[in-house]
Amino acid sequence: MRALLGTVAGSGARSSTQLEEPQHTIIKEYFREEFDDEDEWEKRWVQSKHRTDYGKFRISAGRFYGDREKDKGLQTTEDTKYYSVSARFRPFNNEGQTLVIQYTVKYDQHVDCGGAYIKLFPEDVNQETLNEDTRYYIMFGPDICGEDKKIVQVIFNYKDDYYMINKDIKCETDDFTHLYTLIVRPDLTYEVKIDNYVAEAGHLEEHWDFLPxxxxxxxxxxKPDYWDERETIEDPMDKKPDDWDQPERIPDANFEKPGDWDEEMDGEWAPPLIPNPAYKGIWKPRIIKNPYYNGIWVQPEVDNPEYTPDPSLYKYFNISVIGLEILQGRSGTIFDNFLITNDEKYAEDAGNEMWGTTYEREWKRRERQDTVYKKINDKEEPKGKEDKKEKKQKDPNVKDEL
Known part of the structure; x- marks a missing residue:
């Protein structure tokens, strides 16, 4: 945890022609954690004792990385376990200033079901008993379960009720490191960024149901009596032709009464019926646009008497603890590069510094590893004495690449 002060322009006499130097804003870094001192993290982070079977954490850079030391983070180690750990920092209020929460997540195994979100807590939280029912201020981060749920959770506590964002923000699901950032501003706007690109943005009132x-x-x-919602009507000027009505079937003129037909025994003779070529069907007037069409009537809206704007939606007092309170089906998730600040630009630059270069190197190293493993897996088993001798010889190329 560090509190950084930005450079402030010096004071003193200036000539009338000298340009005023811009004064840099003070940057406050409320919390920062990069897990770069091996097991010292255990002095700063408290593991909850609410359950006896919580999963264990370790410091690891994972199966592949950009920098073995720089990319070490807090990694879950046991499958199908709850995890609960938290770190405390000096309490602060975000009243009148932007709140930025940022960290990185890496699924060292392809996750099937598990949360990788963080929570912010008030000062009075008991870290020793931290659990899923502990009151929190903000929950933010990726949450995956099966094929249907792959989202970024953004949940706010407002008047002791929890409100989930009504937007569907897709999270990353591969096994590379990704940067997640939440920005909440005093003007009630927000941004969710993934890898320093805006994934969703808007207004707190619009994307959460805090207020009526x-x-x-x-x-x-x-609806007025005169309102006509019929887009088309039958043409009142269209009249049925006089010769329209014809029978659908008529007697076949080519059939004659048989000579041996006995009407007393066989009944009255009638020729068979055939389709009438002059039949035109049931007459209907043509359809035209309704000249009196008013559109679909929409019941008007009025101001809601129960609505009262609340400019303090974004405010949280005595923010003092950040924690991981999660359930993971498949372990191996690495959490790193935690940052809480009030400066968006500072967070973006820090993200690029802590994550950006690592991400590029991760891809390159992963490509090299995949190439090496492919060579090993594709190598045929030697046959015969000569091949056995060849098998004993080490492949220098494979060794070097690994």
Missing amino acids: PKKIIDPDAQ
């Missing part, structure tokens, strides 16, 4: 809606349907409004 500003407008409601006017229950007293009634």
Whole structure:
């Protein structure tokens, strides 16, 4: 944890022609954790004792990495386990300033079901008993379970109720390191960034149901009697032709009554019926556009008397603990590069510094590893004495690449 002060322009006499140097804003770094001192993290992070079977953490850079030391983070180690660990920092309020929460996640195994989100807690939280029911301020980060749930959770506590974002933000699911950033501003706007690109943005009132809606349907409004919602109508000027009505079937003129037909025994003779070529079907007037069409009537909205704006939606007081309180089906997730600050640009630069170069190197190293493993897996088993001798010889290329 460090509190950094930005450079401030010096004071003193200036000539009238000298340009005013811009004064840099003060940057506050409320919390920062990069797990770069091996097991010392255990002095800063407290593992909950609420359950006796919580999963264990270790420091690891994973199966592949950009930098073995720089990329070490806090890794889950046991499958199908709950995990609960947290770190405390000096309490602060975000009133009147931007709140930025940022960290990296890497699924060292392809995750099937598990949370990788963080939570922010108030100062009075008991870290020794931290659990899924512990009251928190903000929950943020990726959450995966099966094929249907692969989202970024953004949940806010407002007046002791929890509100989930009503947008579907897709999270990353591969086994590379990814940077997650949440920005909450005093003007009630927010951004969710993944790898320093905006994945979702908007207004707190619009994307969370903290407050009643500003407008409601006017229950007293009634559709006017004259309102015509018929887009098309039958043409009142269209008249049925006089020769339209013809029978659908007529007697076949080519059939004659048989000579041996006995009407007393066989009944009255009638020729068989055939389709009438003059039959035109049931007459209907043609359809035209309704000149009186008013559109679909929409019941008007009115101001909701229960709605009251709340400019303090973004505020949290005595923010003091950050924690991982998660369940993981498949372990191996690595958490690193935690940062809480009030400066968006500073967070972006820090993200590029801590994650950006690592990510590029990760890809390159992964490509080299895949190439080497392919060579090993594709290598045929030697046959015969000569091949056995060849088998005993080491492949220098493979060794070097590994």
